[in-house]
Amino acid sequence: MKTSTIRTRLGFAGLIGLLLLAPLAGHAADTNDLGSPAESAQSYSEDYARLVDAALPKFNAEVLGRRLATVRAKYPDGNDPLRLRKITDIEGLLGLPHSTAGGADFVTTGKATYGISKGSGRVHYARNLEGQPPMAFAEAQRSQRELEARHLDLLAQAGIEREQVLFAKTGIMSLRTQADGDSDDRSTLAADSVFTYALRNIDGLQVDGSEAKIASRGPGDIVGMSLRWPGVLLHPKLTSFKLKSAEELKREALAEVKRAANGAVVNVQMAVVLRPVTLEGRRVYVPSLKVGVLPRDEAGAMFYVDLPQQQLTYDDGAVDDR
Numbered sequence: 602m603k604t605s606t607i608r609t610r611l612g613f614a615g616l617i618g619l620l621l622l623a624p625l626a627g628h629a630a631d632t633n634d635l636g637s638p639a640e641s642a643q644s645y646s647e648d649y650a651r652l653v654d655a656a657l658p659k660f661n662a663e664v665l666g667r668r669l670a671t672v673r674a675k676y677p678d679g680n681d682p683l684r685l686r687k688i689t690d691i692e693g694l695l696g697l698p699h700s701t702a703g704g705a706d707f708v709t710t711g712k713a714t715y716g717i718s719k720g721s722g723r724v725h726y727a728r729n730l731e732g733q734p735p736m737a738f739a740e741a742q743r744s745q746r747e748l749e750a751r752h753l754d755l756l757a758q759a760g761i762e763r764e765q766v767l768f769a770k771t772g773i774m775s776l777r778t779q780a781d782g783d784s785d786d787r788s789t790l791a792a793d794s795v796f797t798y799a800l801r802n803i804d805g806l807q808v809d810g811s812e813a814k815i816a817s818r819g820p821g822d823i824v825g826m827s828l829r830w831p832g833v834l835l836h837p838k839l840t841s842f843k844l845k846s847a848e849e850l851k852r853e854a855l856a857e858v859k860r861a862a863n864g865a866v867v868n869v870q871m872a873v874v875l876r877p878v879t880l881e882g883r884r885v886y887v888p889s890l891k892v893g894v895l896p897r898d899e900a901g902a903m904f905y906v907d908l909p910q911q912q913l914t915y916d917d918g919a920v921d922d923r
Contacts, residue, residue, distance in 0.1 A: 680833045836915065871890055
């Protein structure tokens with residue numbers, strides 16, 4: 602037998618597209634001002650100035666600045682709701698046998714591997730599925746809503762309440778199995794798992810890079826979990842919440858779009874996010890405009906434009922996720 606994974610049944614437009622468009626999820630385009638207008642997603646062109654103008658979110662800079670100031674006042678020491686802090690917390694959440702890890706942050710057994718990093722809010726669990734049959738596809742379809750509710754309940758138990766979830770989608774990871782030499786029309790469709798994918802927000806602002814994934818093969822049967830839910834603290838030296846004008850943002854974005862597109866026909870999408878950066882060895886967040894430059898048939902590029910007028914210093918490299 603040979604097994605190959607086909608694409609998920611979710612209509613995800615690639616990970617970059619999903620992250621950029623998430624602020625529009627569940628809202629009519631004319632009621633959400635933190636993401637590109639919905640109609641801009643269909644526009645491909647070499648006229649980059651027109652694309653940037655169409656994709657710029659319609660937020661009011663003064664209103665958004667007050668919103669950010671409210672987040673600072675509400676969470677002066679940051680927001681860190683995750684209740685999973687040690688290995689035994691994962692075991693308790695998932696009903697796993699107590700390990701003899703002896704204070705370690707990573708466990709591997711013949712049945713599963715799991716680990717935790719308190720500093721980054723990173724939690725992962727993966728069950729060994731070797732030799733185990735997948736779900737029947739019809740069973741996965743029947744149980745999808747039930748498993749979605751179970752996944753969201755587990756997130757809540759972990760400290761991730763519904764109001765922290767900006768966008769969540771549940772779908773089926775499909776498998777097509779066929780014997781060597783058989784034609785495609787003799788293949789069997791099965792389900793590797795039913796999974797839920799969630800993105801985070803704080804008071805309606807997307808927290809970039811903060812996400813949760815849970816996968817099941819039936820009720821009470823979690824086969825995978827990955828959480829990135831770190832504490833969020835606005836850059837401590839951000840003292841002014843006056844934001845750049847639309848013209849300033851378009852000028853900065855256009856220069857980078859031109860470099861990234863390099864003459865190609867592309868689409869441009871944007872979203873307001875809280876972006877993780879490193880300051881003196883710790884993770885802090887800067888209000889930013891996340892910009893995706895998306896060709897039709899190949900991988901795109903992504904960059905950020907800081908929203909505050911105040912110039913901030915930080916390490917712009919990859920944030921350590923240990």
